Amino acid sequence: MVIKPVSKKTTTKKSVSKGTRSGTQNVKDASSDVYLQQIIDVQAKQIQVMEKMIQSLDAEVREIKKLVKPGVKTTPAAVTPKSKVSAKDTVKTIGSAAKAKIPDVKAASKPVIEGLVEIPQEISDRINALTAQKKVTQTQLGKETDLSQKKIHEIASRKVRDLHQDVINRLTAVIKKYEAQ
Helix, strand or coil: CCCCCCCCCCCCCCCCCCCCCCHHHHHHHHHHHHHHHHHHHHHHHHHHHHHHHHHHHHHHHHHHHHHCCCCCCCCCCCCCCCCCCCHHHHHHHHHHHHCCCHHHHHHHCHHHHHCEEECCHHHHHHHHHHHHCCCCCHHHHHHHHCCCHHHHHHHHCCCCCEEEHHHHHHHHHHHHHHHHC
C-alpha cells in the first residue's frame, strides 16, 4: 500500500468526518479480528485439553473411591513421587483441579448434606427460656457443645434450620443438664 505524503504548501483546511479517516484503520480492524480469532481458537483447544484431564482425574477418583471402603478411616501415608513432574504439568494439574465440574463436586458433598436434620423448634424455645432465666449464656452453651456463640444465637433465633444429628444430640443433652438445675 502506498501512502502519499501531504504537501506542506497547502494551507487549506480539510474537513474531517467522524467516520474512518483512511483505509488503514479498516485493515487494522480486520487484522485484530484475525488475531482475536486465533486467540479464541488457542483457548478453545486449551479448554478441550483441560476437559480431557478433568475426565481422567474423575476416573482416577472413582477408582480410588472403589478401593477405599466407606466408613473406614485412613491415615495419610508417606507420599512417594512416581516420577519427575515438570512445572508445566503441575500448573496444568492445579488448573484442571481448580476448574472441576460442578456435578462432581455436588456428588462428593452429598454425604455431608444427607447428614443434616431439621432442628426441632423446641430446641430454640428451650435455649431462649434458659437464657431468659439466666441459667446459662449462649457462650457457655457453645463451649459445652463445641459450637460458637454465633451458631447458638443463630439456632436460638431460628436462622439455621438444619444441623447434623450428632450436634443436635449434644445440644439437647446440654440443655437438659441446665434445665435439671
